[in-house]
Amino acid sequence: MTSPARRRPSVADVARAAGVSVGSVSNVLNRPDTVLPETRERVEEAIRSLSFVRNGPARQLRRGTITTVGAIVLDIRNPFFTDVARGIEDRLALDDHTLMLASSDDDPERESKYLRMFEEHGVLGLLVVPTSSAHEHLVEIQERGVPVVLLDAPSSTTDMPSVSVDDVAGGTLAMAHLLSLGHHSVVFLNGPHTIRQCQARRTGVDRAVEAAGLAPDRVVDEVTLTTMDASGGDAALAAWIARHGGRAPDAVFCVNDLVAIGVQRRLRRHGGSELLARTAIVGYDDIDVAAELAQPLTSVRQPTHEMGYAAANVLLHGAERSDAEHIVFQPELVVRASTVQDPAASSTRP
C-alpha cells in the first residue's frame, strides 16, 4: 500500500529525475526528433520509472486545440444509433480524433446537460440527433464558434449542416412494394405525426398510392400506436381485428421492426401459421433479428454507418465550406418471406 493521495508526477518531476529541463521533456513528448538520442533515452527512462502520464486538461488548456468530438443520440440501446455512432467513430479515427458519446433518451433536459458538458470541455465540434424540432440552443452553440452537424433531422430552415435519411422515400418504397404485390388495402401502424419521421413516412406512403393512380384514404388505414414496440404492435392489431369483426388485414406496414414482430405474434395467435403466411408485413430499420425470425421480415434498411461517417466528415471539413451542407441518404428495401414466399431478389434500390 502506497500513500493514498500522492500527486501525479508532472513534467517537472520527470525533468528533475532525468537531469534535464522541462522544455526537453516536452520536446521528447511532442517532437522526439528534435532532441538528442542520448538525452531522449534518459527522459524516457525517467518517464517509465515514474510512470508519468500526461495531464490532458493542462495540455488542452495550453494548446487551445482539441481532438475530441461530442455526439448526442436519442438512445444508445437502439441499434440504429449505435451503428451511426460507429460510423462517426470510424471517420474520426482517420484523423486520430476521438468520440465522446452520450444518450439524451429523447429528453431535452438531458440533451441540454450534455451539450453544456461538451461545450465546457471544449470539443472540436458536435454531432446531434435533436430531441425536439426547436434547434435554438443548437444555433446558439454554433454561433459561439462550435461547429454543429444535425443527424437524422434535416435542417432546411437553418444554415446548420445536416445528414439525414429520406423517410418519405422509405414510406414510398414500402408502400409501392405492397401495391406491386396486389394489395389495395393496407393497414399502416404508425407513430404519432409529432415525430417528424412518422409524418414523413406517411407522406411517402401517400405518394406511392397516388403514383399507382389510387386514392390514399381508400387504400391506407393508418392506426396511431401508443408505444412503438412489439407489445404496441400486438395490441394495435388486436384492436383492429376486433373493430373488423374478427377479420385480419391482408397487408400491414409497420413503423419499425419491433412493431412488426408484435403483429406477427398477434396474427399467429389469432389465426395460426396459415394466417401469418398469407398476410404481407413490412417493417422498418432492418434490425439484426429481422432476418432470423420464424417468418423473416421484409424491411426498410437505412444506411446507418454511412450516415455517421458522412456526418463526421461534414464536421471535420465544415470549416472549409461557407455554405451549410445537407446530405440526404436513401433507404433500401430488403425483401424477405414476410411479403414474398420465395424472395428471389433480396434487395432493391429505389
Place this chain on the structure above:
Amino acid sequence: MTSPARRRPSVADVARAAGVSVGSVSNVLNRPDTVLPETRERVEEAIRSLSFVRNGPARQLRRGTITTVGAIVLDIRNPFFTDVARGIEDRLALDDHTLMLASSDDDPERESKYLRMFEEHGVLGLLVVPTSSAHEHLVEIQERGVPVVLLDAPSSTTDMPSVSVDDVAGGTLAMAHLLSLGHHSVVFLNGPHTIRQCQARRTGVDRAVEAAGLAPDRVVDEVTLTTMDASGGDAALAAWIARHGGRAPDAVFCVNDLVAIGVQRRLRRHGGSELLARTAIVGYDDIDVAAELAQPLTSVRQPTHEMGYAAANVLLHGAERSDAEHIVFQPELVVRASTVQDPAASSTRP
C-alpha cells in the same frame, strides 16, 4: 457571419463587462450567496450577453478534482453491456457524476487506447470489462492512484474490486431445468473455453448433471461454435443433425439467445413447426426479442442494470474500504414456451 476564430470569452472578459473583478465573477459562479444581489445581477447579465461558458479543462486543472468516471465495455451494441452502462450512469447521477463510455470491441489495443485517454483526462475512476484475463495494465493504473473496478470478470487473483455474475450458477439453472423436464440427453452449443464465461457455464452444466446422479459425458454433448450468433447456431445444429443421420436433438442449451434463434430456424427448416414444438431450447441473456419470437424462448437472465449500479457504487465508496470488494450476482431462469408449452411459473430464482 462573425469572425470565424474568435477567442472564447473568459472570466476576465465577463469581469470587465460587468465592471467587477474576476474574483467576484468566480464567486458568482461557485458561491453565489457570498456576493451582493446587485453585483450578482450585473455579473449574470454580462455572462448572458457575452454567452460565456466555463472552460472545463482550466477549471479541472486548477481544482484537481473531477466528476467524470470512465467505463470500457466489450461492445456497446450488445444489450447486456448497454444495460450495464445504464446502471452505472444511474448510480453516478446520484452524485452528479458523469460517465464517459467507450467500447473496446474485445480488442486489447482499443482497450489500451481508451485506458490511456481516460487516465490522461484524469478520471475519478475506471470501470472495465477486460478484454483478456491479463490485468497487468489495469493493476498499473490502479497503482498510479486511479481506482479500478472490474466488471463481468471476477478478480480472485488480484486485490482489485470486481462485480460479476455467477456463470456457473447460470449453467446449472439451465441444465437443471432441462433435466427436470426429463431430458437425459442435451446438446450444449457453447463458445470456446478460452472465454471464461463459456467455461464457467460448462462447469455449471456438469454440476447440475452430477447433482441428478448422472454422468456428464453421457448426458451432455457439447459442440463448440465458431461464431456465437444466429448463423453460428444454425450451422452448428445442421452439422449435428447431419452427423446423426438426420435425427434432431431432443434438448438444446445455447450459450446465448441469438444462437438459440438460429437453432429454432434450423429446426423449423428441418422438421417444421412440429419438430420445433417438441424440442426443448434454452438460451442465455434474455434479450428483448426472446419473449417476442414465434416460439418464446426460455432463457437465463442476468441482472445487468444492478451490476452496473453496484459497480459504480463500489467505485465511489471504494476509497472508504481497505479490502477489495467482490460482488457476485445470481442469474435467473425465465421459463417460456420453448421448453414448457404452458409456462405457469414464468420465472424462478435459484
Place this chain on the structure above:
DNA sequence: TTGTACGCGTTATCAC
C-alpha cells in the same frame, strides 16, 4: 463584500 495575485501542468518562444 470585493479586488489582487499566485499557482495548477503543459507547451511555445526565445536566448544560450
Place this chain on the structure above:
DNA sequence: GTGATAACGCGTACAA
C-alpha cells in the same frame, strides 16, 4: 540541442 520563462483560464487565499 537545451534551458529558462511566459502564458493558457480559472479558483482561492489574502489583503483591502
